Amino acid sequence: EVQLLESGGGLVQPGGSLRLSCAASGFTFSSYAMNWVRQAPGKGLEWVSAISGSGGSTYYADSVKGRFAISRDNSNNTLYLQMNSLRAEDTAVYYCAKSYGDYVGWFAPWGQGTLVTVSS
Amino acid sequence: DIQMTQSPSSLSASVGDRVTITCRASQGISNSLAWYQQKPGKAPKLLLYAASRLESGVPSRFSGSGSGTDYTLTISSLQPEDFATYYCQQYDSMPLTFGGGTKVENK
Numbered sequence: 269e270v271q272l273l274e275s276g277g278g279l280v281q282p283g284g285s286l287r288l289s290c291a292a293s294g295f296t297f298s299s300y301a302m303n304w305v306r307q308a309p310g311k312g313l314e315w316v317s318a319i320s321g322s323g324g325s326t327y328y329a330d331s332v333k334g335r336f337a338i339s340r341d342n343s344n345n346t347l348y349l350q351m352n353s354l355r356a357e358d359t360a361v362y363y364c365a366k367s368y369g370d371y372v373g374w375f376a377p378w379g380q381g382t383l384v385t386v387s388s
Numbered sequence: 389d390i391q392m393t394q395s396p397s398s399l400s401a402s403v404g405d406r407v408t409i410t411c412r413a414s415q416g417i418s419n420s421l422a423w424y425q426q427k428p429g430k431a432p433k434l435l436l437y438a439a440s441r442l443e444s445g446v447p448s449r450f451s452g453s454g455s456g457t458d459y460t461l462t463i464s465s466l467q468p469e470d471f472a473t474y475y476c477q478q479y480d481s482m483p484l485t486f487g488g489g490t491k492v493e494n495k
Contacts, residue, residue, distance in 0.1 A: 314486065363431055372484065374434060375422070376433075376434035376437075
């Protein structure tokens with residue numbers, strides 16, 4: 269069974285940094301692109317970033333480009349999101365989600381999410 | 389960026405009703421469309437991809453259709469467990485984008 273478990277969320281001040289992790293199991297991690305998708309409280313879904321199976325290709329939404337960095341450790345089956353220069357509008361539940369192959373497409377499954385709150 | 393517009397934003401329906409949700413893309417997306425269901429406090433769950441292909445384990449009362457810019461999710465006979473919010477997502481081009489969601493409520 270595929271499992272994705274996010275961690276690393278919490279309360280951070282504006283301008284601060286946070287690193288999210290997503291531990292994956294139940295599939296050949298390096299064979300699949302991975303994604304981060306977020307959802308602000310009471311709002312819809314927003315794709316944030318994606319990374320290819322090898323880690324050689326990365327993609328970002330304009331809203332986080334230059335501030336967030338996606339990476340992966342295929343030896344430890346873990347996906348990361350380094351978030352810098354955080355803003356109040358980055359407050360959201362962050363989900364990691366597996367792509368259907370080693371390409372950016374649709375997402376299945378999703379992790380349970382980790383809440384990031386940016387506030388002073 | 390491709391804008392995805394869902395309609396309606398909410399609807400009220402009863403168990404057994406046929407429910408239709410529409411998703412319109414700002415440009416053609418060549419059937420590169422997925423549908424998700426999200427219940428309160430839970431992660432989204434994939435229902436369909438490639439506009440009409442049912443994800444494994446998803447009940448056959450869910451179906452998808454469409455082409456070009458206009459796509460539809462249909463629930464043929466609404467069940468109690470189907471009250472939720474539904475999102476469409478295009479993956480034709482980056483950045484990946486979602487519709488605003490449709491909340492299906494109990495009438």
